[in-house]
Amino acid sequence: MSVMSIARSQAQATPHVSFEFFPPKNETMSERLWECVRRLEPMAPDFVSVTYGAGGSTRERTHATVKRLAQETSLTPAAHLTCVDATKRDVHAVAEAYWQAGVKHIVALRGDSPNGMGEPFKPHPGGYESSVDLVAGLRAHRPDLGKVFEVSVACYPERHPDSLGWDEDMALLKAKQEAGADRAITQFFFEPDTFLRFRDRAAAAGVTMPLVPGIMLQPNFKGLKRIAGLCEAYLPDWLHQLYEGLEDDPETRDLVTANVAAELCHHMAGEGVEYFHFYTLNRANLALSTCHLLGLKPADAQAKAA
Numbered sequence: 429m430s431v432m433s434i435a436r437s438q439a440q441a442t443p444h445v446s447f448e449f450f451p452p453k454n455e456t457m458s459e460r461l462w463e464c465v466r467r468l469e470p471m472a473p474d475f476v477s478v479t480y481g482a483g484g485s486t487r488e489r490t491h492a493t494v495k496r497l498a499q500e501t502s503l504t505p506a507a508h509l510t511c512v513d514a515t516k517r518d519v520h521a522v523a524e525a526y527w528q529a530g531v532k533h534i535v536a537l538r539g540d541s542p543n544g545m546g547e548p549f550k551p552h553p554g555g556y557e558s559s560v561d562l563v564a565g566l567r568a569h570r571p572d573l574g575k576v577f578e579v580s581v582a583c584y585p586e587r588h589p590d591s592l593g594w595d596e597d598m599a600l601l602k603a604k605q606e607a608g609a610d611r612a613i614t615q616f617f618f619e620p621d622t623f624l625r626f627r628d629r630a631a632a633a634g635v636t637m638p639l640v641p642g643i644m645l646q647p648n649f650k651g652l653k654r655i656a657g658l659c660e661a662y663l664p665d666w667l668h669q670l671y672e673g674l675e676d677d678p679e680t681r682d683l684v685t686a687n688v689a690a691e692l693c694h695h696m697a698g699e700g701v702e703y704f705h706f707y708t709l710n711r712a713n714l715a716l717s718t719c720h721l722l723g724l725k726p727a728d729a730q731a732k733a734a
Contacts, residue, residue: 443693443722444703445471446506446640449710450479451489460710461493467712469501470726471719474703477535477580480508491525498530506580507531510539511562515554519562520569523577533578536562536609560600563607583612583639585626589660598633605637612637613705615659616644618667618688620695640703641696643689645714647681649674686714690721697722 447468452458468476476497480490490508497505507526509519523534538559551557556565563579581604584597591597601612612635617623623641630639646652649671656663670688674681693704704722708715 442724443697444474445719445724446474446476446703446705447471447715448477448479448705448707449493451486451493452710453489457710464708464710464712464715465497465501465503468708468715469503471716471724472727473503475504475506475533477506477533477705478508480510480537480539487522491522494526494531495529504533505531506533506535506578508535508537509562509566510537511551511556511558512539513552513555515552516556516565517554519556519565523566523569527577532576533580534566535580535582535613536566537582538562560603560607563604563609567608579609580611580613580640581609582615583626583630584615584659585617585622586615586660586662588615589658594629598629598635601630602633602635605635609637611640613640614642616642616661616707618644618662618664618692620692620699622662623696623701624699638703640705641693641701642705642707643693643718644707645685645689645711645718646707646709647678647685647711647714649681682714682717686717686721689714689718693718693722 449461449464452461465476478490478494478497480487494505494507497503509522511519514522526532526534536559556562559581563581566577566579583601584591587594587597604612614623614626623639627639644652644655646655649668653663655661667688670684671681674684689706693701696704706715706718
């Protein structure tokens with residue numbers, strides 16, 4: 429990102445950001461997560477989300493992480509909730525537990541097969557069959573809670589691997605909105621036109637809820653290619669070239685990653701996009717660097733400047 433680009437970016441309205449974490453699998457990963465939380469908390473994000481796996485132990489780690497965020501930090505946590513391997517009663521019990529813990533934002537997802545992406549999704553007997561059903565179920569169950577829960581959903585600017593075409597994708601996104609979703613957060617992508625074309629398609633289909641670009645902060649290009657392959661996200665040639673020869677140079681990879689993310693956000697901000705959701709991979713440095721390049725400062729620094 430050039431000095432001129434940074435100056436233009438900082439002249440734009442300060443963006444709203446949110447961060448995504450994943451629950452730790454062991455004590456070392458737990459220390460890394462909470463160090464990341466501590467460092468990102470001063471950025472005063474709109475919310476932070478925590479991913480949710482199909483396995484029982486992963487679910488418990490998600491629950492524990494989200495509850496701790498609600499009880500021990502100033503952050504507003506959003507808990508991922510899926511249809512995978514759960515009855516409707518199970519889902520309702522989880523939602524109730526979150527509410528009691530002070531968590532009032534759900535990211536409602538169909539979820540992928542426990543055997544991994546690429547395997548056909550099979551609803552649990554007595555469970556929700558789709559994200560649309562899940563959103564509607566959250567709204568209908570305990571109406572006093574359903575009306576107050578904030579609900580985010582997922583969307584795919586380059587089409588989901590199970591997609592039957594753009595018409596069906598747009599119909600599904602609108603159905604999520606009509607079921608009660610408040611916003612949709614996109615899968616990651618790397619070219620601004622990908623999102624802008626998607627936004628235009630959604631608007632033409634009658635989607636009026638906010639669409640929030642999901643921004644990936646993965647400096648390990650080998651890992652990025654693996655993730656992109658699973659969700660069929662396009663990695664442009666110029667991105668391959670930027671990371672070429674950096675396999676043993678993590679510091680430069682970090683610089684490239686932050687600059688690519690900030691430049692992407694900068695271009696979309698110029699098209700009126702105000703909200704960005706960062707997939708942090710529990711790495712505070714990259715999220716902080718990207719936010720700084722966008723002109724976003726910690727809350728205490730903003731207060732002093734005012």
